[in-house]
Amino acid sequence: MPITFRTAEESDWAAICYADGRGFGFAYTPEQVERARPIHDVSRFELAFDGKEIVAIVGAYSLNVTVPGGGQLPMGGLTWVSTAATHRRQGLLTRLMARSIDDIDRRGEPVAMLGASEGGIYERFGFGVATQVRGTAIDRRLVQLRPEFQPRRGTVRFVNGDDALRHVGEVWSRFHRLRAGEVDRSDAWHRFLLEQRASPQGTMSSSFYLAHRDGFAVYRIEEQWNEGRPAHNLRVLELVAITSDAHAALWHTLLGIDLVGVITSRLVPIDDPLPYLLTDPRALQTTALYDGVWVNVRDVAACMSARRYGVADRMVVDVDGERWAIEGGPDGAACRRVRTRPDLVTDRASLGSLLLGGVRPSALAAGRRLDARNRDALRRADAFFLTSPVPHCQTMY
Template structure:
């Protein structure tokens, strides 16, 4: 069994050494371990040293050999109420297949999360390659997304005309135009992008050999949205009966930009279908059209897995709705300093006095799932994942944690 950063093998506990790697050759070795662990994923030819923030890449060792890796980037997460919290964007977690089930990931997670809390990063998120791994380390699914396909032949816009603003082609402008727009994205669940993220974007864009396009929306001379897209199956483009363009990213800071960019995409010549892989659950896209069946929505899937590394700081940073206060007991097996009872009310959240009885008890992973408002408390109770001494307290928690918009990050790292 995994315990305290190691496995119990019989009665002997095996420790897993973990250290920050900064030397270029060690960063490359750790990144190679990650690539080997991912098996089927393709990676660009770039040097990982060039797209890694110094002091954040962790390596787990078996003797002198690196057998596990975990990286992160210093960014910000927007939480309900608009506060932008310092945030660890976790990536490149992997263990060699020869060293699975030896406590390697536990050791890496404990070190990474402890370091994040000590650095003043009360939240961390990741994108999980498998769904059954990260819950035991205190992560919960905080946001969901879905794909969409639009049949251009069925498209009739419900509004008579564009709401204002203009769209320009900016195929060669790249990061200089994109980064300032993305930096202003402030929806609930938004994640800012580190400089090394943009550097990786540039390297991957340079690697892509087919056509790709960028369009930017502006309102009164101020850029407020962009879309990047590319055609699929260009070899058979002129003979295809379903010419498709794929949206690789769409960022819209307001409704005018959202409508203007979709109009641009759906008014392109020689296009039958427009697809997008990641869309917020409450994105108004289908409502743009008189026939909502022009949009085929894909299955819901998880997006942001959230971890609260500093529960008091994270709970105190977001805002809450109107309801009588609830005393919430939180249990965190990996970071026990987060254990305790918290008073959560419309006026904020604070740690309650010692001995205060709890009305609801929750694990830190299920608390993370509710934190951005993407999971309702009553659903966790119905699933048997939350214990409530007072049923009315659950209804109050749902009012306290309610949000106007579904959480959505819209970025992969």
């Protein structure tokens, strides 16, 4: 039977969920099918069919991503990507990716982004790694916050249900533009997360929400009683802090949870100040470090003029044969097509790595992803593109 392709319709939703679960190795319950519906726009799902059966999917969210300097870009966040095991390596992802990227271009979104299940899939489609995910572990029995950072009592409290939802939404609206790479989240998105986290996951408990005036933390616990030597595992699902007081107070609370042994997380940014707050900085161990979000720059001028740069300069970048002059600095930027000799020569995927300011041009050059006119151009490029704080995204999409 020939494979056919089309954009999804409302009536496809349950079958999309079934095919998505099968692609990733689980099965949606009817409640999960219903719960996921409000945050997904079926008109952004591209499907491949063998007869009546869905055999491949590429979905997308309509999001806005923060760029260096605090500006935002409309972004197509690709998601729910899978091909049935019976139809893999026949070009179905390639076909659906092209349809989805065409749709992103039609909608006028200057950038596409995604988080990858495996590192070998997406560079061929023009995506470059722009942020990192760090796995961390702290044995709380061995460490505390240094006394000078310990907060006043009563700055952190537990919240539930609608109170948690209101608090998280309010904090998120102030937080998500503070770090490049982060995205906006709708109220429906926060509600979806809250409802999803209300159920236990595997051996982990349902989640607990801690609130500070300028932050929140969400965690689950896995009980480990160990015959009278309790050492529960605590998994931090989110920790959002707008101020350093909120950061210290939330970590102080987490480190003080009795019966817990090790606290793990996958979202502590690489430049997080936590080690400086601890009685032993080595206690924050990095257990994994890998690619976070992948960026595909669709509209070079829109993307490169939306962000701010580390120093005032003008760099001409050749991207797949088109030359772009980026004139920018800490206060503003412009980008336009030119014919002049380039300072840097690269491709779309590597430009994606540069967009959020977390990847050194000199590292891309050493990795044969970028050529510089000379050493001075590379030194200028490092100073120009890098940003602080390091870009990071703790929203899973």
